[in-house]
Amino acid sequence: MFDRHDLTDAESDQLRPLLPADPGRGGRWADHRAVINGVFWRTRTSSPWRDVPPEYGN
Template sequence: MTRRRFDLTDFEWAIIQPLLPNKVRGVPRVDDRRVINGILWRFRTGSPWADVPERYGPYTTCYNRFVRWRKAGV
């Protein structure tokens, strides 16, 4: 995978990954790392959620996980 400017490094991911809740759901999940990179992209660019590039997963997934993780204190 090519690392983009907004993407987490392996070192950063190793720190963040254990902090995320791992709740199993019925639908296959978009990879948490991709979603976090999408969340970071959104805040670094100041773009609306709907403009999050598809490579990070659906923008609704990025938004919903951001809200869920924020409520969980992540």
């Protein structure tokens, strides 16, 4: 699912305290790690947002 450019477990663990917690109720909430990896993918490939693969929360 993830490739060599994605966050490692250690990097994800360091970022986790800086990100908001999942809301108990409300709208759709994607996994932070997947979304961050999607931003990395999009930046690396210069693709439009609509082309971000579904495994990155699209």
